[in-house]
Amino acid sequence: MTLPLVLALVGAAVALSPVLVRFLDRKAGWPLGLVLIAAAVVLGREYPRVADGRDVTWGVPWARDLLGSGTQVDFALRADGLSIFFAMLALVIGAVVLIYSAAYLPSGKGNVSFYTIMTAFTLSVLLLVLADDVVLLFVAWELVSLASFLLIARSGSSGEAGSYRTLILTFFGGLTLLAALGLAAVAAGTTNLSGILASDVFAQRPALTTTIAVLVAASAFTKAAQFPFHFWLPEAMAAATPVSAFLHAAAVVKAGIYLLLRFSTIFHDVPVWNTLLLVVGLFTAIMSALFAITKTDLKHLTAYSTVSHLGWIVAAIGVGSEIALAAALLHTLAHALFKSSLFMLIGVVDHEAGTRDVRRLGKLYDKMPFTFGSTVVAAASMAAVPPLFGFVSKESILTAFEEAPAGPVLLVVAGVAALLTFIYSAKIVFGAFVDGTEDMSEAHEAPVALWLPAALPGLTSLVLPFALSRVDEPLAAGVRAVTGDAQFHTHTAVWHGVTAPLLVSLVVVGAGVAFLFVRARVFAAVDNRQLLPLSGNDILVLLNKALTRLGRWFGVPADGLNPSRHLVWLVGSVVALGLSTILLTSGIDGVTPADRAPGLTNWWDLIPFAIIALSVAGMVHTRSRLATAVLLGTVGVGMSLQMLLLGAPDVALTQVLVESLTVVVIMVVLRYQPRAFPKTPARRRWAAGVLAVLAGVVAFAGVYGLTGRRERSDLAMWYLAEGGLKTGADNIVAVIIVEFRGFDTLGELSVLGMAAVVILAVTQSMPRHMFEAGTRPRPFGQSQLNSMPLRKASALVTPVLLVLSVLIFFRGHTAPGGGFVAALVMATSFALSYLSRGADAYVVKLLTPSRLAAWGIIIAISSGFLGFVEGGFMYAIHGEVAGQHLTTSLIFDFGIYLAVLGMITQAINHLGGYLRPGTEVENLNYRRGDWNPLPDVPEPERPANAANPRPAPINPADDPKPFASKEATHP
Numbered sequence: 001m002t003l004p005l006v007l008a009l010v011g012a013a014v015a016l017s018p019v020l021v022r023f024l025d026r027k028a029g030w031p032l033g034l035v036l037i038a039a040a041v042v043l044g045r046e047y048p049r050v051a052d053g054r055d056v057t058w059g060v061p062w063a064r065d066l067l068g069s070g071t072q073v074d075f076a077l078r079a080d081g082l083s084i085f086f087a088m089l090a091l092v093i094g095a096v097v098l099i100y101s102a103a104y105l106p107s108g109k110g111n112v113s114f115y116t117i118m119t120a121f122t123l124s125v126l127l128l129v130l131a132d133d134v135v136l137l138f139v140a141w142e143l144v145s146l147a148s149f150l151l152i153a154r155s156g157s158s159g160e161a162g163s164y165r166t167l168i169l170t171f172f173g174g175l176t177l178l179a180a181l182g183l184a185a186v187a188a189g190t191t192n193l194s195g196i197l198a199s200d201v202f203a204q205r206p207a208l209t210t211t212i213a214v215l216v217a218a219s220a221f222t223k224a225a226q227f228p229f230h231f232w233l234p235e236a237m238a239a240a241t242p243v244s245a246f247l248h249a250a251a252v253v254k255a256g257i258y259l260l261l262r263f264s265t266i267f268h269d270v271p272v273w274n275t276l277l278l279v280v281g282l283f284t285a286i287m288s289a290l291f292a293i294t295k296t297d298l299k300h301l302t303a304y305s306t307v308s309h310l311g312w313i314v315a316a317i318g319v320g321s322e323i324a325l326a327a328a329l330l331h332t333l334a335h336a337l338f339k340s341s342l343f344m345l346i347g348v349v350d351h352e353a354g355t356r357d358v359r360r361l362g363k364l365y366d367k368m369p370f371t372f373g374s375t376v377v378a379a380a381s382m383a384a385v386p387p388l389f390g391f392v393s394k395e396s397i398l399t400a401f402e403e404a405p406a407g408p409v410l411l412v413v414a415g416v417a418a419l420l421t422f423i424y425s426a427k428i429v430f431g432a433f434v435d436g437t438e439d440m441s442e443a444h445e446a447p448v449a450l451w452l453p454a455a456l457p458g459l460t461s462l463v464l465p466f467a468l469s470r471v472d473e474p475l476a477a478g479v480r481a482v483t484g485d486a487q488f489h490t491h492t493a494v495w496h497g498v499t500a501p502l503l504v505s506l507v508v509v510g511a512g513v514a515f516l517f518v519r520a521r522v523f524a525a526v527d528n529r530q531l532l533p534l535s536g537n538d539i540l541v542l543l544n545k546a547l548t549r550l551g552r553w554f555g556v557p558a559d560g561l562n563p564s565r566h567l568v569w570l571v572g573s574v575v576a577l578g579l580s581t582i583l584l585t586s587g588i589d590g591v592t593p594a595d596r597a598p599g600l601t602n603w604w605d606l607i608p609f610a611i612i613a614l615s616v617a618g619m620v621h622t623r624s625r626l627a628t629a630v631l632l633g634t635v636g637v638g639m640s641l642q643m644l645l646l647g648a649p650d651v652a653l654t655q656v657l658v659e660s661l662t663v664v665v666i667m668v669v670l671r672y673q674p675r676a677f678p679k680t681p682a683r684r685r686w687a688a689g690v691l692a693v694l695a696g697v698v699a700f701a702g703v704y705g706l707t708g709r710r711e712r713s714d715l716a717m718w719y720l721a722e723g724g725l726k727t728g729a730d731n732i733v734a735v736i737i738v739e740f741r742g743f744d745t746l747g748e749l750s751v752l753g754m755a756a757v758v759i760l761a762v763t764q765s766m767p768r769h770m771f772e773a774g775t776r777p778r779p780f781g782q783s784q785l786n787s788m789p790l791r792k793a794s795a796l797v798t799p800v801l802l803v804l805s806v807l808i809f810f811r812g813h814t815a816p817g818g819g820f821v822a823a824l825v826m827a828t829s830f831a832l833s834y835l836s837r838g839a840d841a842y843v844v845k846l847l848t849p850s851r852l853a854a855w856g857i858i859i860a861i862s863s864g865f866l867g868f869v870e871g872g873f874m875y876a877i878h879g880e881v882a883g884q885h886l887t888t889s890l891i892f893d894f895g896i897y898l899a900v901l902g903m904i905t906q907a908i909n910h911l912g913g914y915l916r917p918g919t920e921v922e923n924l925n926y927r928r929g930d931w932n933p934l935p936d937v938p939e940p941e942r943p944a945n946a947a948n949p950r951p952a953p954i955n956p957a958d959d960p961k962p963f964a965s966k967e968a969t970h971p
Helices: 002-044 047-051 083-105 108-132 132-152 159-186 191-196 206-223 230-239 241-249 252-267 270-294 298-319 321-355 368-384 389-403 407-433 448-466 471-485 500-526 537-558 563-585 603-621 625-645 649-670 682-706 714-727 733-739 742-765 788-810 820-833 848-869 889-912 920-927
Strands: 058-066 072-079 878-880 882-888
Touching: 002 058, 002 072, 002 108, 002 448, 002 714, 047 083, 047 471, 047 742, 058 132, 058 848, 072 083, 072 108, 072 132, 072 191, 072 368, 072 500, 072 742, 083 108, 083 230, 083 321, 083 448, 083 471, 108 132, 108 241, 108 252, 108 389, 132 191, 132 206, 132 230, 132 241, 132 252, 132 270, 132 820, 159 191, 159 206, 159 230, 159 252, 159 537, 159 878, 191 252, 191 298, 206 270, 241 298, 241 321, 252 270, 252 321, 252 471, 270 298, 270 407, 270 500, 270 788, 298 321, 298 407, 298 714, 321 389, 321 407, 321 448, 321 471, 368 389, 368 407, 389 407, 389 448, 389 500, 407 500, 537 563, 563 682, 563 714, 649 820, 649 889, 714 733, 733 742, 733 889, 742 848, 742 889, 788 820, 788 889, 848 889, 882 889
Parallel strands: none
Antiparallel strands: 058 072, 878 882
């Protein structure tokens, strides 16, 4: 239970963050940091076991039969040498950053969001590196993207653009990762990550392996900020300094490195993988180093240095050998230490001097001696000055390059990148503390609580070279987790004799020291120079504009308010697909069923057929919108009658209620429309007629060829034979919906909730004049009296409908009924309530529909987690309560009930409410708790003629109603 305990500790930090900030404000970073340290201690206790090759695992079933053949998705966790390495990195660096934040952040309410998202960020990274199921890994990957987006976006307008670019690029990587994991899972026949990595299918199918390798590499490049996705990382500098330190050292970028290392198990000897990582990694290293030298903002400079060092690590992984993988892990550790320290120390400078731009800084080395010394150590480690830890890690990468194919070329390229690294490291030290000319007399050393946590990670670069034996075993365990070679060991040392990597390092250090004497002129010449005609941001903007224009071009066929412009393409596609299928399969034996009963077997079927046919014919010939609405309702009546004749009373009842409520909503909408449809040109009528006939032919052919009157399918027979035994139910249709195909129903439920949101958005975005006088029928003098019969009938019927709704809901498991149809019955009472009013009115409070829909979805999703008791999400648990057979699917059905009720009441409220939602009068009445704001107050009338006390007739030319034709008349 170690792994769930670690996640629970970090999850507790997320939950406690708002409470701790409320009492401790920014000092909440101390207890939260200690919680992360406690989680690191708990996880570290498992390291001896992992070092012996015994991985720590834990898991529970999550979802079953995802890929068929019994395959299931597990909430599976695994701690091996690689995952523990990255988990400890996230926990320890995260703890230091949180403690640093306790002194760095200003006091204020914004600290709640900071600490909550930061701890959630840490939890997401932990979940990613410990995941042993590709579904869980993908979920964690996207959570990391969302957390980074939120942390950057919370910085305000300065971070808005960068946060969106970060989201776009990292989500692109999410799509490629989803494709890669989907292909790998299907090919291996499992979603278990360990099972996929151990599968021999990748050795048997090289083309598939290459495709997945490229997709995984592209995904990792987006997170690790490799070319051409590099530019999002410097954009993230708008975030607070603690965010930058954690994001660059142990979070998002390391997620990309982890993914590359994890999948090196199967791709380490794939030529495309090796070449892609080597070329992209070294190119990114040199390119970003050049960009770093041109920056005057210390955070931007350090951000580009991060991209450059990530390029070193990616290139080392591309070599693919065990020595190279160990070097990549070693440099990952060194980079996390000196880079987190540099970011936090730059934050200290900014905090005390008021700027981090080298052009506005003065000599600070004597004003801030401890910060200066700490920065020198961290920057020297980044520049690989011997014998610091950064030198050891860089030497290991150069050794890996030396042993790779084209080793001399790689050493030369790496030497150039190393020299550029030395130069921008020098710019950090001299630009921030030595070369400045501004007056810094007001600056002083930061408090110990601020500079000491910032200095600690970098200062370890002084200590670790003397304790490298302690580093060897974690590195070897990480490599063994990737390669499976239980005999692999590393021997990390400062001195390996006179070697080619050492000579490269000596040349780099010598050239770097010589550069220091000409640094002022070089830096002055390159400061803030744009080295390329277009930046990555410019290219992304151009790409976005091009895709927008392409999308508009594709959207032209459906860009309009006329529904036919949308339908013609949909119906045309179905017709084309259907006709092509008929033509292609017409000569194939066995396509047309031969066992269909000939002729008409039930003469009663002619009744619904006649109702539907006559109604459709009437709709085709009438121009009245009211008549069309009525005829559309009769079509529904015919369909309901057909279902009743086929022996499906529950489906028939559902259809009748749907048609009734739909007609009510349509009639409400018709009040905004002219009474008659405009005249249709003859050519358009003929085109529509031809398309309608073709659609009818295709629909008939599909029904005749695919279903017809044949025996029940094998699946239907299995449901009938086994469904009742497995669920204790008699209503197989309802059981299929809420148990066997619960995921489908959950998706449909989400659509219902979104429909409620869309109704709200559309009605609130309608022009104001559509809600003013003349756009709705005004209550005439006898409106209240005329509505009295229906009002009395509604008062009598509503209790009956309420009881009936409850009965139908509870009997749905064993008899015709269920949550959906029960909600429709209840919604009918609301529709009657609205129709019985003498004027426009709300049937429920303004916010009630949204709350019903939201709670419905929440309850439905929450009920799915109860299934984990038996081993899977949405797994139905059955039992006896007070002699009654009950199931957790009943709770799911209740969620459906609420969501349906919310969607329908939303439509009635916002299409039939008296005032436009959001107006001052309406809000006033809503605050008073009035469910029916001003129900009997007529809308303002037109000025009366002097000679006639009655209201003046409405002139159609003056009528403000939009889309009204000249032939339309208005009340």
